[in-house]
Amino acid sequence: MPFETATSQWRIPPALPVLKLVAAAGLLALGILLAGGDLLQPVLGALAAAALTGWAVRDLVAPVRLTVDADGVTVPAGWTGRRHLPWPAVETIRVQRRSGRGLGGPTLEIDTGDSLYLFSRLDLGTDPHEVADALLAARPAETA
Numbered sequence: 001m002p003f004e005t006a007t008s009q010w011r012i013p014p015a016l017p018v019l020k021l022v023a024a025a026g027l028l029a030l031g032i033l034l035a036g037g038d039l040l041q042p043v044l045g046a047l048a049a050a051a052l053t054g055w056a057v058r059d060l061v062a063p064v065r066l067t068v069d070a071d072g073v074t075v076p077a078g079w080t081g082r083r084h085l086p087w088p089a090v091e092t093i094r095v096q097r098r099s100g101r102g103l104g105g106p107t108l109e110i111d112t113g114d115s116l117y118l119f120s121r122l123d124l125g126t127d128p129h130e131v132a133d134a135l136l137a138a139r140p141a142e143t144a
Contacts, residue, residue, distance in 0.1 A: 007067060007068070007069040008067070008068050008069075008134060008138070009064050009066065009067040009068075010064070010065055010066045010067075010119075010123075010124040010125055010126060010131055011063040011064045011065060011124075011125050012059045012063045012065060012122065012123065012125060013122070013125045014063075016059060016122060017056040017057075017059040017060045017063075018056075020052050020053070020055055020056035020059065021052070021053065021056045023052055024048075024049040024050075024052035024053045024056065025049065027045050027048045027049045027052065028042075028045050028046055028048075028049040029045075030045055031043070031044055031045015031046060031048075031049075032045065058079055058080065061080050062076065062079075062080040065119060065123045065124060066108075066119055066123070066124060066131065067082075068134065068135055068138045069138075070138070070140075071084070071086055071087070072084055072085050072086040072087045072089070072090065073085050073090065073110060073135065075110065075117045085110070085112055087139055087140055089112050089113075090110060090111070090112055090139070091111045091112060091113050092109070092110075092111040093108070093109070093110055093111075093132055093135045093136055093139070094108075094109050094111075094132065095107065095108055095109070095128045095129050095132045096109055098118075105120060105121060106120075106121070106127070106128045106129060107119065107120055107128060108120075108124065108128035108131050108132055110135075119131070
């Protein structure tokens with residue numbers, strides 16, 4: 001059954017940036033509450049909160065992580081940029097189980113030979129296996 005050539009996209013779940021902002025506020029408050037006259041704890045709390053806030057802002061500004069259409073896939077490039085990969089540039093699409101960063105789970109891999117793009121369930125908002133199936137179905141037969 002051929003995939004329709006309509007554009008599909010996968011994005012960060014809307015609750016994720018909210019959770020990051022709440023965690024940032026919690027880290028800042030914790031740094032202030034535990035300061036006890038020491039300047040180091042509030043500074044560390046503020047730095048951690050700033051990093052989480054930046055990460056959340058990126059998720060709010062550019063929530064779409066992957067787009068597929070008849071011409072290829074579009075992936076993130078830089079903080080909020082996008083890079084279109086035409087189908088001939090995509091060598092493999094597969095799901096691997098990766099462990100690291102304290103989390104283990106399936107990861108969608110898009111390999112162009114020059115670059116490897118990795119997407120977790122949190123990046124896609126759905127199961128990476130489903131996305132891989134959709135990408136493979138959208139890929140023209142001559143480039144598969």
